Structure formats: C-alpha cells, structure tokens
Amino acid sequence: MKGVEARLSAPLAAMALLTVGVLVAVLFMIAERVDRDALRHEQQLVQRGVDAKVADLQRIVAPQVFWDEAVKNLDNRFDPAWAADNISAYLIGQGGFDMIFVVNHEDRPVFNARVGKSATAADYERHVTNFKPLIAKVRAGEARRPRVTGPRADGGMVSSPLQASAIEAIDGEVYVVTASLVQPDFGTAVIRQARAPVVVTALKLDAVFLEVFASRFLLAGIHLHRGDMRPDADDAHVPLRDHAGKVVATLDWTPPHPGQRLLRKAVVPILLAVGGLAAVALIFARRSRRIAEGLVASEARAKHMAMHDALTGLPNRVLFEERLRQGVDGLSRRRGALAVLAIDLDRFKAVNDTHGHAAGDELIQVIGARLAGLCRASETLARLGGDEFGVVAVDIDPNGAAALAERLVAAMGAPVDLSCGTVFVGGSVGVAIITPDEAYVGAVEAARRADVAMYRAKDEGRGRYCFFEAEMDAALKARRGLEADLRKAMKDGGVWVAYQPQVDAAGKVLGVEALARWTHPEKGAISPAAFVPLAEDCGLIDDLGRLIMRRAFTDSLRWKHLKVAVNVSALQMRQVGFPDLVGEILAETGARADKIELEITEGALLGDDEVTHQAIGRLRAMGFSLALDDFGTGYSSLSYLRRYPIDKIKIDRSFITPLGGDKEAGAVVAAIVRLAKALHLSVIAEGVETNQQREQLQEIGCVQAQGFLFSAPVTADAIDAIVDEGGRMHLAAVA
Numbered sequence: 053m054k055g056v057e058a059r060l061s062a063p064l065a066a067m068a069l070l071t072v073g074v075l076v077a078v079l080f081m082i083a084e085r086v087d088r089d090a091l092r093h094e095q096q097l098v099q100r101g102v103d104a105k106v107a108d109l110q111r112i113v114a115p116q117v118f119w120d121e122a123v124k125n126l127d128n129r130f131d132p133a134w135a136a137d138n139i140s141a142y143l144i145g146q147g148g149f150d151m152i153f154v155v156n157h158e159d160r161p162v163f164n165a166r167v168g169k170s171a172t173a174a175d176y177e178r179h180v181t182n183f184k185p186l187i188a189k190v191r192a193g194e195a196r197r198p199r200v201t202g203p204r205a206d207g208g209m210v211s212s213p214l215q216a217s218a219i220e221a222i223d224g225e226v227y228v229v230t231a232s233l234v235q236p237d238f239g240t241a242v243i244r245q246a247r248a249p250v251v252v253t254a255l256k257l258d259a260v261f262l263e264v265f266a267s268r269f270l271l272a273g274i275h276l277h278r279g280d281m282r283p284d285a286d287d288a289h290v291p292l293r294d295h296a297g298k299v300v301a302t303l304d305w306t307p308p309h310p311g312q313r314l315l316r317k318a319v320v321p322i323l324l325a326v327g328g329l330a331a332v333a334l335i336f337a338r339r340s341r342r343i344a345e346g347l348v349a350s351e352a353r354a355k356h357m358a359m360h361d362a363l364t365g366l367p368n369r370v371l372f373e374e375r376l377r378q379g380v381d382g383l384s385r386r387r388g389a390l391a392v393l394a395i396d397l398d399r400f401k402a403v404n405d406t407h408g409h410a411a412g413d414e415l416i417q418v419i420g421a422r423l424a425g426l427c428r429a430s431e432t433l434a435r436l437g438g439d440e441f442g443v444v445a446v447d448i449d450p451n452g453a454a455a456l457a458e459r460l461v462a463a464m465g466a467p468v469d470l471s472c473g474t475v476f477v478g479g480s481v482g483v484a485i486i487t488p489d490e491a492y493v494g495a496v497e498a499a500r501r502a503d504v505a506m507y508r509a510k511d512e513g514r515g516r517y518c519f520f521e522a523e524m525d526a527a528l529k530a531r532r533g534l535e536a537d538l539r540k541a542m543k544d545g546g547v548w549v550a551y552q553p554q555v556d557a558a559g560k561v562l563g564v565e566a567l568a569r570w571t572h573p574e575k576g577a578i579s580p581a582a583f584v585p586l587a588e589d590c591g592l593i594d595d596l597g598r599l600i601m602r603r604a605f606t607d608s609l610r611w612k613h614l615k616v617a618v619n620v621s622a623l624q625m626r627q628v629g630f631p632d633l634v635g636e637i638l639a640e641t642g643a644r645a646d647k648i649e650l651e652i653t654e655g656a657l658l659g660d661d662e663v664t665h666q667a668i669g670r671l672r673a674m675g676f677s678l679a680l681d682d683f684g685t686g687y688s689s690l691s692y693l694r695r696y697p698i699d700k701i702k703i704d705r706s707f708i709t710p711l712g713g714d715k716e717a718g719a720v721v722a723a724i725v726r727l728a729k730a731l732h733l734s735v736i737a738e739g740v741e742t743n744q745q746r747e748q749l750q751e752i753g754c755v756q757a758q759g760f761l762f763s764a765p766v767t768a769d770a771i772d773a774i775v776d777e778g779g780r781m782h783l784a785a786v787a
C-alpha cells in the first residue's frame with residue numbers, strides 16, 4: 053500500500069508546489085507591472101502638473117503685459133508708479149512671484165521688484181544668465197511678428213501674448229522664470245521703441261509650492277532635490293530641466309505601490325485558496341488512494357473468497373478440486389501415493405433441526421477447526437459444503453491414510469460444546485488411495501471413490517472409516533437404483549399403507565396400526581425397516597411421512613370405532629415444523645385427532661430439549677394420543693415416561709417372543725406392566741404370535757395385544773371386511 057501512496061502523492065505534491073510557485077510568480081509579475089504602470093502614470097501627472105504650474109504663472113502675467121496700458125506706461129513712457137501698482141504689486145499678489153524685473157528695448161533692467169525689498173539692478177545682473185535665454189526667445193518671436201501700428205478696423209485684438217518660461221537654478225534654489233513681451237492688445241497704443249519691453253518674473257519652487265503640489269496630486273513624501281539625482285530608475289521622480297535641457301532639479305516622492313498593496317491584500321486570500329485547494333487535492337488523493345487500496349484488498353479478498361469457505365475459512369471445493377488435480381498430476385513425480393478422504397458428519401442435521409442454524413454453523417466451525425488441527429501442511433482440508441469435508445494428502449501410504457482417518461473420526465466423535473449446550477455428532481470417513489501407477493484414475497474418480505467409501509462407513513454404523521473397494525461400487529449403484537425406485541413408487545402408488553389390528557382381552561379390535569408398505573415391481577415387498585431409513589438418507593422422508601399420514605388419516609374416517617396408530621420416526625419428530633405439518637394434514641383430510649395415536653420411539657425423545665417438549669405438547673394439545681414404541685429397548689425409559697405426556701407403551705416384540713416358556717422373560721414383561729399401571733398408562737404387547745404368549749400376557753395383566761396371532765398387517769379394505777361395527781373380528785375373512 054505504501055507503494056501506491058508514493059506513486060500517487062509524489063507527482064501530486066510536485067504539481068501542487070509547481071502550481072503555487074507559478075501562481076506566486078505571476079502575482080509578483082502582475083504586481084510589479086501594476087506598480088510600474090502606476091509610477092509612469094504618476095510621473096506623467098507630475099510632469100504635466102509642473103507644466104501646468106508654468107502655464108499658470110504665464111497666465112497670471114499675460115493680462116498685465118498684453119495690454120495697451122502697459123504699452124503706454126512701460127514703453128511710450130516709463131511710469132514707475134504704474135509699474136509698482138500694476139506689475140509688481142499685482143503680480144506678487146496674484147502669483148506670489150519672488151522676483152519681477154522689467155527690461156527695456158535694450159534689454160536693460162528699468163524696474164526691479166522683490167518681495168520684502170526692492171530688487172536691484174545688481175540682482176538682475178547676477179541672474180542675467182538665467183534670464184537671457186528666455187528673453188532671447190521672446191525677442192525672436194517679436195522679430196517674426198509684424199509691427200502693430202494701431203487698432204484694427206473691426207476693434208478686435210491686434211496680437212496675442214508672447215511668453216517663454218523655463219525652470220532655472222538660481223542661487224542654489226529652483227525657480228520658474230518667465231519672460232513676457234509687453235504688447236498692445238487692442239492697439240490703442242503702439243510700441244514706439246525699436247523693441248518692446250520684457251517683463252521677467254521668477255517664482256521659487258519652495259516648501260509652500262511642494263505642499264500645494266503634493267496635495268493636488270496626492271503625492272506622499274515629496275521632495276525637491278537640486279541637480280540630477282536619480283538613485284534608481286524605478287524611483288518616483290520627475291526631472292526638472294532648464295532652457296538648455298539640463299536637469300537642474302529633481303522632484304521625487306514616495307512611489308505608489310498599488311500592485312504591492314494588491315499583492316499584500318491578495319496574498320492571504322490566495323494562500324488560503326491555495327491551501328484550500330491543496331486540502332481538497334489531498335482529500336482526493338487520500339480517497340483515490342483508499343479506493344486503490346480497497347481495490348487491491350478486495351481483489352485479494354475476492355480471490356480468497358473464491359477459494360475459501362466463508363464460515364470456516366478453510367479451502368472450499370474449488371481449491372480442494374484444484375489441489376486434488378495437482379496431486380494427481382504430480383503422482384508420477386512422487387514415490388508416495390495420493391489419498392482422498394471424504395468426511396461427513398453423522399448427526400449434523402439433527403443438531404441443525406433441533407438447535408437451529410446458528411448452532412449448526414457453530415458446530416461446523418468447531419469441527420472444522422478440530423479437523424484442521426489434525427492435518428499437516430501437505431494435507432489440504434477443505435469444507436466441501438454442508439457438513440461435508442474433504443482431505444487431499446500427497447506422499448502418503450495406506451497406513452498413514454488409515455491413521456489420519458482414525459484421528460479424524462475420533463475428533464468428530466468427541467463431544468462438542470456449543471453455546472446451546474453439548475452435542476454429540478460423530479462423523480464417517482471414506483478413504484480412496486491412488487498409487488503412482490494409478491494416475492490414470494484421475495481426480496474426479498478419486499473423489500467419487502472416497503465418497504463411495506464414506507457411504508459404506510455410514511452403512512456400517514457410522515462413526516468409522518472405510519477404504520474404497522471395487523465391490524462397493526456395485527452396492528452403491530444398487531442403492532442409488534433403489535432410491536430412484538422409491539421415488540417413483542411414492543408417485544405411482546407402489547407405496548401404500550397396511551393396517552394391523554390391536555385387540556383387547558376379549559379379542560375385540562380397538563384400533564389398527566398403520567404400517568408402510570412398498571411393493572417393488574421386481575423385488576416384491578420391501579420392508580419399511582429398510583426403506584424408511586433409505587428415505588431418511590436420501591431426503592425423501594418428509595414426502596414419505598406425509599404420504600403415509602395422509603393415507604392413514606383419510607382411512608381413519610372409515611372406522612368410527614377404531615383408533616389408528618401412525619408411526620413417526622425420530623428424524624420426523626425432530627423436524628422443526630412437524631406439529632404444523634400434522635395439523636395441516638389433519639385439516640386437509642378432516643380426520644379427528646382423538647382417533648389417531650402417534651407411535652414414537654425413545655430415539656425421538658433422546659434430545660430431551662425444548663423443541664421436542666414443545667412439539668409433544670402441541671401434538672397433545674391438538675388431541676393426538678402418544679404411544680411409546682419398542683418399549684424396553686432404550687436406555688432410560690422410566691425417566692422419559694415421567695417427563696413426557698405419554699398415553700401408552702408398546703412392549704417390544706423382543707420381550708414377547710420368549711414368552712410361553714421362559715420365566716425370566718415373563719418377569720421383565722410383568723415389571724413393565726406394573727410400571728405402566730403405576731403411571732396410569734395403557735400397555736400393549738406387540739408381536740404376539742401364539743396363544744401361550746397371549747395367555748401369559750393376560751395372566752401378567754397385559755390385556756391389549758397386536759400380532760400375527762390376530763392378524764398380519766392387511767389392506768384397509770381387508771380391515772373393512774374382517775372387522776365389524778362392534779369391533780368383532782371375523783378371522784374367516786382373512787385370506
């Protein structure tokens with residue numbers, strides 16, 4: 053799983069890093085670009101602001117010099133008082149100029165004004181290098197213009213202002229210097245000298261200017277440095293040039309950083325977003341990793357599940373068959389033989405039926421673990437389904453296989469502690485050996501042989517093992533054939549019911565016992581002692597029991613004065629829904645339960661569990677009476693009689709046969725009769741064949757009897773013929 057993680061997360065981390073890197077780089081580039089654009093824009097604004105300031109100053113001066121009155125008072129004659137009022141006082145008041153000079157047609161100063169004190173000619177001379185280029189510029193303009201000789205005929209303006217400005221460094225300060233030509237506006241006065249006077253103004257760019265400028269353009273930390281000092285091309289600065297284009301001063305201010313501000317503002321949300329994205333990516337990566345892991349795990353699980361049994365965790369039939377094939381294929385390469393063992397529990401169905409499926413599952417788990425503990429690594433134990441297990445063992449000889457089978461049988465025979473209590477199941481094992489030179493037998497046949505041997509072990513009394521022998525095949529085939537025949541017979545009437553009368557002391561018929569009969573087309577009559585267990589083994593017992601009960605219940609309606617006894621095997625009795633089944637047949641046939649007696653054996657009561665007690669109780673509640681069959685052959689008869697509501701006991705034939713001579717036999721029967729009387733139970737003797745037996749029974753006090761002495765089991769029609777309404781038997785009628 054580590055590999056999957058690394059495979060997934062390394063490129064993912066690289067991608068995330070790259071994305072973040074690219075994003076930050078792009079952001080920085082954008083911020084820088086924004087800052088540069090903002091700076092250029094601000095520099096243009098400041099440059100234009102400086103230009104506007106210069107134009108402003110020209111506009112303030114213009115009306116005072118572009119004026120017929122100015123021509124009159126500064127050229128036609130020079131009136132210092134007029135100049136003081138209209139030039140210096142006015143311009144200082146309007147524009148805050150620091151220096152004002154008027155120069156005449158010979159470019160000599162004729163009027164000097166200075167804030168706070170009068171400007172002197174010396175001041176002018178000192179700055180003349182700064183003024184001269186501007187004056188020259190204005191003069192050049194003047195020379196290009198035609199001379200104004202008077203007002204225009206239409207009364208309009210005769211000329212336009214002629215001005216030149218520059219930024220100049222003067223006395224270590226920075227000034228905006230303007231030269232303005234004195235000219236008539238409407239021509240009511242004209243210049244009389246060869247050239248017009250020029251008014252020169254100078255305004256110092258001082259702290260006040262900077263303050264106004266800064267607040268107008270929203271500039272922070274503005275400074276004016278003399279000279280060209282550009283610490284950094286990217287700095288916020290505007291160079292101020294003089295008439296010759298030389299940088300005389302630099303305006304600089306704290307540069308705007310909108311990009312950086314943006315970046316600062318954006319960085320947190322962007323980092324958050326990137327973080328969020330990274331988290332989402334991580335979650336996706338985790339999830340896909342988990343899915344990948346899940347896929348790998350579920351593939352392994354699916355593989356394991358396809359090969360193993362879910363309940364026990366043991367290999368299943370698929371893996372068993374594969375190992376068996378491998379074992380057979382590998383026979384030629386080995387010296388030892390191959391053994392296949394078929395294992396089947398003997399009483400699993402009984403546990404499952406009486407204690408429920410959960411107990412059955414628990415039992416399988418316990419047994420599975422037990423058997424697994426007995427097998428070596430070279431031996432594959434598998435659960436083949438239900439209560440069947442199998443072992444494939446390689447490199448083994450018949451002795452080794454026998455030892456293994458013996459261990460397995462012993463393990464299954466030991467009591468099993470389940471949550472519902474202790475149970476005894478036992479198991480039978482069939483062994484098939486395939487030697488290296490018998491490899492041609494193949495896997496399928498080897499497994500079949502083990503099965504055949506296992507069935508033989510069951511037939512021989514269960515709880516044992518058997519080796520396969522060739523003759524078993526024939527026996528098994530016969531058994532299979534018989535099964536098919538029974539199935540068919542149950543459908544086409546080959547199975548029917550005979551009735552044997554039960555009489556009292558006077559020979560009066562009180563009831564009949566229903567006995568299953570199978571007349572085989574070739575083999576003739578087959579005993580129920582043979583085909584009832586056969587039906588139980590091959591799963592036909594439910595159908596057979598139903599068939600016989602339905603017949604007997606129906607026939608009971610023919611004999612109003614007779615009770616009909618029906619045999620119920622232990623296996624039938626332990627079926628969970630047995631009382632319901634009986635109830636159904638009762639309803640279906642319309643028979644009366646009080647006319648039916650159910651004959652059960654001690655085997656049916658052996659479990660002594662809740663299910664059996666409930667079933668017996670329900671059957672009694674429905675109105676059936678109960679007879680305990682084959683009495684005396686079981687182990688703890690007396691305790692059963694006390695615990696269960698039994699109505700009648702049937703003394704087994706083995707106690708009756710010796711009667712009429714054997715005194716001992718008589719004593720046992722007498723004891724049983726006394727016991728029955730003490731418990732207020734009816735008692736009947738079965739298998740009564742002779743009159744001596746009957747007489748001795750009557751002496752003992754057992755008056756009811758059943759046996760060949762009275763009648764063999766006969767058809768229902770025969771019962772009609774030999775028993776009359778009063779229960780009297782007409783033996784002559786018996787064939």
Ligand code: C2E
Nearest residue numbers: 567568579580581584600619620621739740741759760761
């Ligand atoms: P069981 O219940 O003890 O039935 C009595 C058996 O004794 C019957 O044999 C009957 O034919 C036989 N018998 C009757 N009188 C005499 C006699 O005087 N001398 C001798 N030697 N035998 C006598 P059957 O019919 O062969 O039945 C054998 C067993 O098969 C029965 O023993 C019973 O356990 C079982 N069985 C018969 N019918 C059914 C059935 O419908 N359902 C179930 N579950 N079991 C049945």
Ligand code: CA
Nearest residue numbers: 565619651681
């Ligand atoms: Ca019986």
Ligand code: CA
Nearest residue numbers: 681682704738
């Ligand atoms: Ca019996």
